[in-house]
Amino acid sequence: MSVLCDIKDVKKVYGSGPAAVQALRGVNLTIDEGEFTVISGPSGSGKSTLLNLVGCLDVCDEGVMTLLGHDVKKLSPKGLAQLRAERIGFIFQSFNLIPVLTARENVELALQLAGDTKGDRVKRASEALDRVGLGDYLHRRPNQLSGGQQQRVAVARALVKEPALVVADEPTANLDSNTGAAVLDLMRDMNKQLGITFLFSTHDPLIMVRARRILLLRDGQIEDDEIKTRSDLTREVERKAVQEMLHNLADY
Amino acid sequence: MRLLPALALRNALRSPARTGLTALTIVLGTALLTMSTSWLTGVFEESLSSAAEPVGHVRIADPDYARREALLPLYENIEDTAPILAKLKDVPGVQGAFPRITAPVALSAGEELGEVRGLAVGAPDAWYRERLGLADDLVEGRLPSGPEEVVLGATLAKRLDVALGTEIVVLGQTQDGSMSPLKAKVVGVASGGSGQVDLAAFFPLDRIQWMTDIPDGATEILVYAGDRDRDVALADRLRALDLGEVVVQPWSQRDPWNALLGLISLVRNMLNGTIVFVTALGVWNTMMMSVLERQAEIGVMRAMGLTRFGAVALFVIEALCIAVIGGVVGVSLGAMGSLWLETHGIELGSRVSANLPIAVNTRLYADFTPETALSAFLLGLLMAVLGSAVPAMRAAAIQPVEAIRANR
Structure with a gap:
């Protein structure tokens, strides 16, 4: 497997002076193509910051980050936008579909923003929705879909351009457990079928159970990075999930 | 997209x-x-x-008259307008050319001279009718038909307190500055809704030529194109003619219109x-x-x-x-x-x-x-x-x- 993302001693600070918050304190990480990886950790540990950096939504203050062969720090805002548009798919916690567009148009928009000039955009958008089980809902607007259906549209939108990487920020946080599990199984299938790399940030044990690799972040540093066998994974993830929940409860 | x-x-x-x-x-x-x-x-x-319309789409005047127009210097006149008018007849786009003299005067209707001040205008009857629209502005009476007749602006008539048929005395100057009185009978009163008509006395051209001692000339020649917007183009054509020591000014480039x-x-x-x-x-x-x-x-x-x-x-x-x-x-x-x-x-x-x-x-x-x-x-x-x-x-x-x- 070739390396998709290589992060070396990356640091990120928000704010300045006494109010400065060091979100990442020297992270080193390599993500290979085709991984199905979870970034976990308590609130404020730097999960979203790391996810934003890998998704090229933000740029690190120090260190080196190479993504798909590009030194991200050297890319212009336009270059970053182009990389995001063509090679990275996004799935958000709040779905973030465009409310005035139908399901098919929302998916088609991703192709259009990626600069796809092929004439079969409508067909490909329809096929992507068909793949996520929404072939009969092409002309529904987001407010006519359930939360799970909306997130499926978001998955189709992220995958339709066949990106190298899908970045998903708490994708199941606004879904009930059954729907969340169904959406995750869908993403895992896409990972297996298409070889697309998935990177999640989550607290959700449902995702951690399905992940092949779990990164545990604490205080802006990677505390644990393990690639599990399936049995180990299930056991370990359940243990971590329980620990995590207890930890979060302690935070309250 | x-x-x-x-x-x-x-x-x-x-x-x-x-x-x-x-x-x-x-x-x-x-x-x-x-x-x-x-x-x-x-x-x-x-x-x-x-x-x-009253000032002409293009005006031809002596250069010094044009420069000191506010003082109405009668001695800076076009001594003989006939040769210029003859040349203008053949110029395409010229729809009319009229000599005019405007002179400051004092008017009176009784014994005392110089009772009321105003402007005496001398121009051809055609200019009064076609360009100034004086016939339309008449409140009473008619336009002058003889040398000793005058149409008064309504304000002047009111200040002089005269009626139709009243004889007035107009005290003006010759181009040399000598006093030059004339008598005229009021045959009409006009009101154009502005000082330009209401404060003026309108005479036949030859009468004012006689008063100012400019027998064959005028202080200005007013030239008209079909449309006032063509004034600059017409002025350019007129400048190409040999009109003597005069200036040719399109209306839109003259003070205060510009x-x-x-x-x-x-x-x-x-x-x-x-x-x-x-x-x-x-x-x-x-x-x-x-x-x-x-x-x-x-x-x-x-x-x-x-x-x-x-x-x-x-x-x-x-x-x-x-x-x-x-x-x-x-x-x-x-x-x-x-x-x-x-x-x-x-x-x-x-x-x-x-x-x-x-x-x-x-x-x-x-x-x-x-x-x-x-x-x-x-x-x-x-x-x-x-x-x-x-x-x-x-x-x-x-x-x-x-x-x-x-x-x-």
Whole structure:
């Protein structure tokens, strides 16, 4: 497997002076193509910051980050936008579909923003929705879909351009457990079928159970990075999930 | 980018109340622009017409007379107008040429000389009828038909307290500065609604030539083209002739008309600019609300690769969609109002124009043209672009990561 993302001693600070918050304190990480990886950790540990950096939504203050062969720090805002548009798919916690567009148009928009000039955009958008089980809902607007259906549209939108990487920020946080599990199984299938790399940030044990690799972040540093066998994974993830929940409860 | 215009159009229909408010702003702006432009055009056309006809579309005069015109120097005259008038007859585009003398005089109707001051004008009967419209301005009586007859402006007649048939004494000067009195019988009283007619005494040309001792000449020759807007072209043609030691001045380049034309243009532009600015502020307000409401959406689209230009275009297109509808409605309403003003006009009252140096009709009419409607519509689009530019740029500046974080 070739390396998709290589992060070396990356640091990120928000704010300045006494109010400065060091979100990442020297992270080193390599993500290979085709991984199905979870970034976990308590609130404020730097999960979203790391996810934003890998998704090229933000740029690190120090260190080196190479993504798909590009030194991200050297890319212009336009270059970053182009990389995001063509090679990275996004799935958000709040779905973030465009409310005035139908399901098919929302998916088609991703192709259009990626600069796809092929004439079969409508067909490909329809096929992507068909793949996520929404072939009969092409002309529904987001407010006519359930939360799970909306997130499926978001998955189709992220995958339709066949990106190298899908970045998903708490994708199941606004879904009930059954729907969340169904959406995750869908993403895992896409990972297996298409070889697309998935990177999640989550607290959700449902995702951690399905992940092949779990990164545990604490205080802006990677505390644990393990690639599990399936049995180990299930056991370990359940243990971590329980620990995590207890930890979060302690935070309250 | 087929979806972006569609998205902009649907966004325009997303919040009917807000879109309605934006459209109403543009309706008011374009309607106001149409009506104000039509009315100002009507008023200015009327004023300019009143200004240009009495002074000639092109004037030929002695260079020194032209330079010191305010003093009316009679000795700086064209000694013999006949050769020039003969040459003008063959020039294409010349529709009339009239010698004229204007001289300061003192008038009296009783024993005491110099009771009332005014201007004596000497010109051919054709000029009085065709260009000054003096026959139309007569309140009573008729135009002069003999050498010892005069038409008085209404203000002069009132100050002299004379009636038709009264003999008046006019004390003027020859071109050498000698006193030169003449007698005349009042055969008509005219009122043009301005000082230009109401403060003047109108004589046959030969009578004033006799008074000023300029027997074959005049202080000016007024030349007319078919349209006053062709004054510059006609002046260029006349300058190519050998007319002797004279200056040829198109009306629009003479004081004070050149300044007046600049002023008219300034007033129009200021008024239009003010309306565009105020309307754009209204559009800005509602479009800014849209941007603030859709921050997360724009952030997501920016994350997906929407360029800054695309974000700007999204909001500008939305505003333009609203402006097209608002502009059509606004211009239609404005056109109806303008057509009403074109028929009925607005009465200002005679006091407004009584002391103006040029004749102005006291009932002012609009002049609505398709060009006015088109320019108001285009300015409506400009209002939308200006009003949405700042909100659109703000949308373009939204950082995806911040917008998405705020929406969590």
